[in-house]
Amino acid sequence: MNVVYIIGGGLLLLWLISGIVRDFQGKNKIIQVVDNNCIGCQRCLKRCRHRVLDKVSDEKRTHVFVKNPDYCTACGDCMNACKFNALELIERK
Numbered sequence: 001m002n003v004v005y006i007i008g009g010g011l012l013l014l015w016l017i018s019g020i021v022r023d024f025q026g027k028n029k030i031i032q033v034v035d036n037n038c039i040g041c042q043r044c045l046k047r048c049r050h051r052v053l054d055k056v057s058d059e060k061r062t063h064v065f066v067k068n069p070d071y072c073t074a075c076g077d078c079m080n081a082c083k084f085n086a087l088e089l090i091e092r093k
């Protein structure tokens with residue numbers, strides 16, 4: 001039983017450390033939507049834990065935009081979810 005706790009604790013620690021490293025690495029970067037590539041499927045919205053992205057619809061189409069830029073940790077999760085190459089990380093200005 002102790003082995004289970006040790007392995008579980010180790011995995012939890014690794015997860016926490018990787019999150020801290022990712023957050024630290026993301027301080028100088030921010031997500032940007034490549035508008036022409038976005039088809040509005042919203043996979044990225046579901047993936048982002050920080051509610052950075054939101055959708056907007058006009059008469060032609062639905063697409064996403066960066067609604068809360070200050071919340072972006074540049075984790076890249078939304079990029080991994082996007083199958084249309086419509087998201088990229090850029091340097092913060």
Ligand code: SF4
Nearest residue numbers: 038039041042044082
């Ligand atoms: S996953 Fe990509 S294509 Fe889909 S809404 Fe997000 S940015 Fe647009």
Ligand code: SF4
Nearest residue numbers: 048072073075076078
């Ligand atoms: S990089 Fe991470 S925090 Fe930023 S919008 Fe994408 S999923 Fe959200």
